[in-house]
Amino acid sequence: QVQLVESGGGLVQPGGSLTLSCAASGFITEYYVIGWFRQAPGKEREFVAVISASGGNTDYADSVKGRFTISRDNAKNTVYLQMISLKPEDTAVYYCAAAPHGRNWYDYSDYDYWGQGTQVTVSS
Numbered sequence: 001q002v003q004l005v006e007s008g009g010g011l012v013q014p015g016g017s018l019t020l021s022c023a024a025s026g027f028i029t030e031y032y033v034i035g036w037f038r039q040a041p042g043k044e045r046e047f048v049a050v051i052s053a054s055g056g057n058t059d060y061a062d063s064v065k066g067r068f069t070i071s072r073d074n075a076k077n078t079v080y081l082q083m084i085s086l087k088p089e090d091t092a093v094y095y096c097a098a099a100p101h102g103r104n105w106y107d108y109s110d111y112d113y114w115g116q117g118t119q120v121t122v123s124s
Helices: none
Strands: 003-007 008-013 018-025 033-041 046-051 057-062 068-073 076-081 092-100 118-122
Touching: 003 092, 018 033, 018 092, 018 118, 033 068, 033 076, 046 068, 046 076, 057 068, 076 092
Parallel strands: 008 118
Antiparallel strands: 003 018, 018 076, 033 046, 033 092, 046 057, 068 076, 092 118
């Protein structure tokens, strides 16, 4: 059974940091691109960050560049999203997702597997 489980969300003050984890099971993550997306209330799901199957290539939404870092440990079947200098506008449910190589990294509809999401709230 394919499963992605996010963890690490929570409440943090502006300027704070969090690290999200995405643990995969039921498939070999080293063959899949892993992306992070987020969705705030009343807004569409948006691309946040992506990492290639090998981990050699990454990309980020302009809104998070320089503040978020995506990484992966294929031996642990886990992908991480380190977030620093958090802002209230980063508040959202964060999802990780997996897509086979060759898909559109930035289109959430091209991802086959999704986690249940983890809430990140940035507020004083």
